[in-house]
Structures are given as structure tokens and as C-alpha cells.
Amino acid sequence: MAEEHKQNPETLSRRKFLRNTGFTVGGLAVGGVLGSLIPRNNDKQQKAPPPEAENFNQALMYFTPEQYQLTEAATERIFPEDESGPGAKALGVAFFIDHQLAGDWGFNAREYMQAPFYKGEKVQGYQGRLRRRDIFDIGLRELQNHSMAVHKKKFTELKGEEQDAILSDFEQDKVNLTTISSSGFFQLLRSATLEGAYSDPLYGGNKNMNGWKMRNYPGSQMAYTDIIEKDFKKINPQSLKNHLNH
Structure with missing residues (x-):
């Protein structure tokens, strides 16, 4: 009996077949794309180093590429790079906004959104039926349309001062929109x-915590018991992601 289990040519050939064409996962043979993603232990080949993990915070969840580029350009004029540090583009602010629009904030999920709708006071903010993602869709489209109407160019093709003028027109309600106010x-x-510039990097913006570093803000520290009775000292900021990884 022991000899039968030692080496069975038929079993070995099946194993060799599975090794060469796919893999068994949970009792199933997996080949094709998934099989090619699972590393093989091949004595003849040197093990390749594991690939670096992708930063999924730098991936679009809601915007189209054109909307993303437009948002990136507009936010950079609102929060530009200067001698103090990076601007909205380097901080990944457009990704932050994209991710927020893809989630509860974009759906106004935690707000009462039923009729009747009345025009609110300025201090009350927007009081209509549109969700934030709808407002961004309309606002970005009209920002592009206004740029084309004034300069015959897309917003991303304008010079910095021209972009500022377009945004200023929106801020001062000089652009008439049918569904929302341009200033809103x-x-x-x-x-x-x-x-996006100052939120925790876990949410897509404030890349490398550079927004916090400009302000000497310590970020999401869990406690200060080790330094609270000591002289003041500058500490490196921490993201919520640091605590999730521990």
C-alpha cells in the first residue's frame, strides 16, 4: 500500500498538467488570466520580487477623464502652488472630490431630500432637489461652456489669469445657469x-500629508501621552491609514 502512494505516474502527470496550465484553488482548476496572476514555484526560475501595491486613491471613481482634468485645473487656481508648498494638483484634490462624489456625500445620503423645495437663505446653502454629483456635472459642463463662449478654448487650455477670470465670473454670479446658481x-x-487639501490622505487628497506639513498639523495622532509633559517639539503627521495598518 505504501509503495502505491509513493509515486503514481498517472498522478504525477496530472499534477504536472495542472502546474503547466493552471492552478487548483478550492478544488477548482484555474487557468487563463487568473492562473497567470498566481506566481509559480519554478526551481529553474529565480523568484521575481513582489509588485508594488497600486495607490487606488489615485484612481477615478465618478468623474470622466475630461471632468477630472477640468476639476484639477480649476482647483489648482483656487489652491495654487506657491512658496509655501504644493497646490491642489500635487495634493490630489481632484481625486478627493471624485471619491466624495462617488460616495454618500455625492448622493446627499444623510440629508433630507424630499419635496417641497424652497429657495433658502444664503446662510442655508443649497436647498434644492439636485444631488451634489448632479451639481458638479452641471457646474463643470457650464464652466467649460463659459470658457468656450468667452475664449473659444477649453478651460484647461487657458492661461492662469484667464482661468481666474472664468472662475471669478462664477463666483460673482455673472454666469446665468438654469438649474443652479453659478456662485453656488x-x-x-x-x-x-x-x-481635499487638508483632509486625511485616506480619502484621496492631501497627498503624502503635504497639506498638513505646510500647516505643521500633526494629523490623526491617537495619543500625546508620551510627549504631553515634555517641552514642545515638532512631530511628524500621521494618517488614519497608519493606524489601520497596525
Whole structure:
């Protein structure tokens, strides 16, 4: 009996076949694309180093590429790079806004959104039926349309001062929109820009915590018990991601 289990030519050939054509996962033979992604232990080949993990915070979840480029250009004019540090583009603010629009914030999921709808006071903000993702869709489209109407160019093709003038027209309600106010969209865009520059990097913006570093903000520290009774000292900021990884 022991000899039968030692080496069975038929079993060995089946194993060799599976090794060469696919893999068994949970009792199933897996080949094709998935099989090619699972590393093989081949004595004749040197093990390749594991690939670096992709940064999925730098991936679009809602915007089209054109909307993303437009948002990136507009937010950079609102929060530009200067001698103090990076601007919205380098901080990944457009990715932050994209991710927020793809989630509860974009759907106004935690807000009462039923009729009747009345025009609210300025201090109340937007009081209509449109969700934030709808407002961004309309606002970005009209930003592009206004740029084409004034300069015959896309917003991303304009010089910095020309982009500023277009955004200023929105801020001062000089652009007539049928469904939303242009100033309302600008204020929403500006608020989202600042949030993206200073939010936890876990949410897509504030890349490498550089927004916090400009402000000497310590980020998401879990406790200060080790330094609270000591002299003041500058500490490196921490993201929520650091705590999730521990």
C-alpha cells in the first residue's frame, strides 16, 4: 500500500498538467488570466520580487477623464502652488472630490431630500432637489461652456489669469445657469478644494500629508501621552491609514 502512494505516474502527470496550465484553488482548476496572476514555484526560475501595491486613491471613481482634468485645473487656481508648498494638483484634490462624489456625500445620503423645495437663505446653502454629483456635472459642463463662449478654448487650455477670470465670473454670479446658481457651484467647489487639501490622505487628497506639513498639523495622532509633559517639539503627521495598518 505504501509503495502505491509513493509515486503514481498517472498522478504525477496530472499534477504536472495542472502546474503547466493552471492552478487548483478550492478544488477548482484555474487557468487563463487568473492562473497567470498566481506566481509559480519554478526551481529553474529565480523568484521575481513582489509588485508594488497600486495607490487606488489615485484612481477615478465618478468623474470622466475630461471632468477630472477640468476639476484639477480649476482647483489648482483656487489652491495654487506657491512658496509655501504644493497646490491642489500635487495634493490630489481632484481625486478627493471624485471619491466624495462617488460616495454618500455625492448622493446627499444623510440629508433630507424630499419635496417641497424652497429657495433658502444664503446662510442655508443649497436647498434644492439636485444631488451634489448632479451639481458638479452641471457646474463643470457650464464652466467649460463659459470658457468656450468667452475664449473659444477649453478651460484647461487657458492661461492662469484667464482661468481666474472664468472662475471669478462664477463666483460673482455673472454666469446665468438654469438649474443652479453659478456662485453656488463655485462655493461648493471651493469648499471641496479646501477639504481635499487638508483632509486625511485616506480619502484621496492631501497627498503624502503635504497639506498638513505646510500647516505643521500633526494629523490623526491617537495619543500625546508620551510627549504631553515634555517641552514642545515638532512631530511628524500621521494618517488614519497608519493606524489601520497596525
